[in-house]
Amino acid sequence: MSSKLDLLQGTLDVMVLQTLATIGSMHGYGVARRIEQVSGDEVLLNQGTIYASLVRLQQRGWISAEWGTSDNNRKAKYYAITASGRKQLAKDSAYWHRLSNVMSRVLTMPAEGGL
């Protein structure tokens, strides 16, 4: 077993959406760092993979992108969640909550015999 969590298919997209929803407009590096910090460095993330996720979300119209400058005057592309992105996030987080509830209930099943 590896010491860090492998990301399930599609989970990175949800994390990115959630991150942008909480911290507002942010560049790719910021999003990646934020996810690492929040997950307590539990997630195995090649930071580069975030860009595939970002472009995918952008094409689906859930986030928007704009070039801007950072506090220390560095040019970077800033992403922000859109209205349809929020709707999608609500859908996705409901789904993940339900799934994790079910999973934890199944996994904590008491060891009873018979019916």
Add this chain to the structure above:
Amino acid sequence: MTTFKEALKRMQSLFHKREQDVELDAEMESHLEFAVEENVRAGMTPEEARRKAMVRFGGVQQARERQREARGLPWLEILMQDLKFTFRTLRRDRAFAAIAILILGLGIGANIAVFSVVDTVLLRPLPFPDSGQLVRIVTKDPKAGESSKTYTADATEEFQQRNHSFEDVTGYFAFSSAENLKMVSTGQPLPVTGLMVMGNFFHTLGVKPVLGRLFTPEETLKNSRAVTLLSYAFWKRHFGGDPAIVGQAINFSGTPTTVIGVLPETFDFGGVFSPGSKVDIFTPVVMDDIRNEGNTLALAGRLKPGITVAQAQAEADLLFPQLDFIVTRPAYKPNYNARISTLKDYVTGRLRRSLIVLWCAVGVILLIVCVNLCNLLLARAAARSKEFALRSALGAGSMRLLRQLLTEAMVLAGAGAALGLAIAYALTAWLASQGAIALPLLSSIHVDRTALLWTVGIALLTAILFGLTPAWKISHDHLVDALKDSGQGSSAGRSHERMRSMLVISEVALACVLLVGAGLLLRSFLRVLDVDLGFEPSRAASIQVDIDDHDNADTRSALWQDLLHRVQAIPGVQTAGLSDNLPLSRNRSWGISAKGKTYQKGELQGTFVYIISPGYLKSIGMRLMKGRDFTWDDGPKSQPVVIINQTVAQRLWPGQDAVGQISNVNGHDTLVVGVIADVKESDLEANGGWEMYLPGTQNYPDGANLVMRTTLPPDALASAVMGTLRQINPAQPATEFRMIQQLVDHAVSPRRFFVVLVSVFAVLGLVLAALGIYGVISYSVTQKTQEIGIRMALGATQGRVQIDVLTRTLRMVLVGAAVGVVVSLGISRLIATLLFGTSANDPATFAGMMLVLGAVAFIAGYIPARRASQIDPSIALRNN
């Protein structure tokens, strides 16, 4: 969750690849700078900070690829790359590409063309609404031409009234000949082919006029106003497609006839009922006019919905024997019978086997094409094995290489299909215009949607067949070996060669099968051409003449004598004669029996009747075996006379001299004055039936054909003859001057059609096989240049080298031919019914075709063998 919008964006990104890559690079660059900055702040050295940042980022190239995949259409991009690469390699290898596309084009073209024919004739329903319910009604065992296939007007009407299976029974007058009418307007009278059909003919078939209306029942009554329907082609040709023609009266042979409508372009009477002939105008049969003319109506019908052919047949078996010949003479029952077959079967049934053979032949061609291309691609693959090994070493997956090879095959197949389609279009257009070929539905042959689908299917199939084999082969070769080795003598090279030899052997075997099949059909065709016709078509020509004798025998005798006298005076005309019917064209039959004998049922049979003038037999080249020809003294008032053929003589007076016997013809005592050799009167491939010839001076001929035997080429006389005919009768229409040979050509045209096609395909197969042999031998010579050089340096003579190469060639050919012969022996039995006078395993044909195959293979092997023998050892050894 791919929405339409997303798909659109992905498509768009294909066109903004560069900008997006640049933007991504900038973004990743700033990402790394952020990271380095943070790491430095955390106290790392700049080098350490950068290294750490790179580690956290992961592979830059990988991230780039993933982002591209996420934003674009990866499969499309790979396809575009493969295509671009394919076009580049094919451009570099122009000769290969050209040959491959040409071969494919020929193979696919032949397949589409034949498929179009098969589709039109066999697969597609006839061009009538609900055509499955249409049937032909024909007597079960017709022995004497049209007269024995047809029914009287009364019998037809009785059947119409009594049956319960048919929605409608209809028919047409089966005895009209080509150019039987003349259209008189201004200028010279024009010959026109008219056909009488029953009033309900077009209703029954479901043919609707494009202009005007169909016949009404009143128009089929005696003495009603003469009306006609024009065929589409005739309307276009003579009236320029003028819609105002409907309602106008046109003079046809002296009868002002009102045009009531124009039939649709899709209706081709000849194509369905009488292949190879065309009809210009249709007029209604007046049943009362033909009641006493005997069997004249060819019948067809439309079954009621839900009634099967078998049910109709059962009813017909009950009803037909009860039908009258003439209602007013109920005592005489002709004991009719009828076979009901669907119109489709009747029209195309006989062709089924021929067409399937043709279809198989082009299928074999396609196989040979595939094998050949396999071979070519394999040779190329061998030459490219290093390239593939290199690409594989650089990280191209084997799937990717496979895909590349398949893409190449698809591109070639696509181009080949395009070329094939062009060839097929040309071929079908040519076929459709061959009005002289007596094949049904020929004019409606064209490349249609089904054929296009078929093309796509075939192209895909060929691409996969010839693309996969080399691809599979390469992916199984040891790529590392290929990299290390120059290819010569390596295991991969040898197994390539073995595989290529196998391919050539199978090619030779396939070509052998085609050759034998074509050879057998060709020999049959030659046998048919060699048949004793009973008349002599060369240097004989005929023209239909218009003689108005007011049905008076004396007048006719005088007119005929005058006409023949004048025609024979034309320089170049040797002899001339008249007959109402010519052999291998329209026919009819009456009865003949020996006087005073009673016959069992079935002992007599319908006898073909020809009403002729003295001199006709000589002019057309029929051979008088005994007795004499008619003379002008056999007049209306003298003893009735008849000339019979040998068959009749033997059947009526077996073992006796028929000349001088008295026979009964139409109830008259008739003296047999001559016996002629049997004539192929309706079919070259069947024995002649019963025939008799009666003098026009004692009987009523149905029209007149002037037949001339000439010393000059007949067409040189056309204008002189027409001039003479016009002098005699200014109303003589400009009928066609026909060579008697044309009648024979028309009769053999279906067989000729198949023979020509199958032969062309066989030659194509042979050429392809030769190409395959040449390719393999030539390639192996190139590969073995060094080896041959060494052997020659060690003292091998040029002759020795040549013989070695040729031996290898002939070994492949021998194996291939052996396989081919075995297969042919099995297959030829399947085409046995298509053969004439040739046995299915005719040794001469087999031997002849082997010789042809051997000779061609020898040439294909000799060219590289010669090249091998001219290798200069010193140069060969220096090169590597």
